[in-house]
Amino acid sequence: MSAPHEEDDLVPSSTPGYKPSAAKSVDEYAKLDAEDESLARWKASLGIVPGASAAAASGPKVTILSLELASPTLPQGKHLVMDLQNPTEVASLKKNPVTIKEGVEYNVRIKFKVNHSIISGVRYIQVVKRAGVTVDKMEQMLGSYGPHPNGEAYIKNFDTEESPSGMLARSGTYNVRSRVVDDDREVYADWEWSFKIGKDW
Template identity: 80%
Template sequence: MSAPHEEDDFAPSNTPGYKVGAAKTVDEYATLDAEDESLARWKASLGIVPGASTPASGPQVSVLTLELASPTLPSGKHLRMDVQSPASLEEVKKNPFVIKEGVEYNVRITFKVNHGICSGVRYMQVVKRAGVKVDKMEQMLGSYGAHPKGEAYTKNFDPEESPSGMLARSGTYHVRSRVVDDDGKVYADWDWSFKLGKDWA
């Protein structure tokens, strides 16, 4: 169970004027604005057609992997964790990723929508060092329906630059990641760690 102050770290930012709409079923979305041909084609490409809804079973959204990508990464090197694997997550906590200081990198997440339509899905992460919050990221994934071919979606977040300097390189950064929707439903919540180094390791 999370401590109350940790939950405050994950309070989503509110966009002025934005109001969360009421949840709808796939069939309701399929018949919405049915006279708009281009919208109907787009919805059909996502598998949103009348009568296409299937009985809900299992989690609506499954987060598969989280990856750190950078044009400066050596060829063939991957910093990727399997969010579905407890062993993979434990490994990243025990042996943190090493990110090269002062380089551009981005977070990349792969996920599947198993049924229905999820609205306003976002990725959030809080980074702490020695128990003190040093960074918070909040990135919108968007709204998705189950892929008609059962395939996963991949989202690349905005690039950022890793800190540099001796102080930044000291210590381990502990990260808590979470994927939530507009209704506050948590689809994934996990911990991992990274360090900064003079080079990728």
């Protein structure tokens, strides 16, 4: 069970005065301003076409497939990808820390699939703690998407960051809680993992 203040860290920030609009189905969005040709083309590029929600809209609106740490300094052929559809791998993420090289630029890349409906205001939130103390929090907007016309996944690259360096940074393990949540606080994924800072990858 998570502590109440930890849950507060994972609540998306809000913009004063902004109130999310009521959720609409893909068909409802498709019929809005149907006479506007340029808008119709844009909506079609998002997979918003009349009849698109005729298929059963069951299951989660969004499936988070993987989270990757990408860096130009990674050795050839080495990939730091968390397969979030593999329950065994997800269970081991907390116990088996990922090693991140100190003082290098890297970015987080998330791969997800929109199954039905339109998503908006969806964010990736990451809280990093060491010895129980919060040392970093990241909140990145994924954006707004409809189901991909070909059923393909979307990939979102986050801003480039630099890993900490020095002996102090290299001591201990960093524990991370990651969550994908929308403006209505609907949680699409929530998992824990850990990393260490090392002299090399």
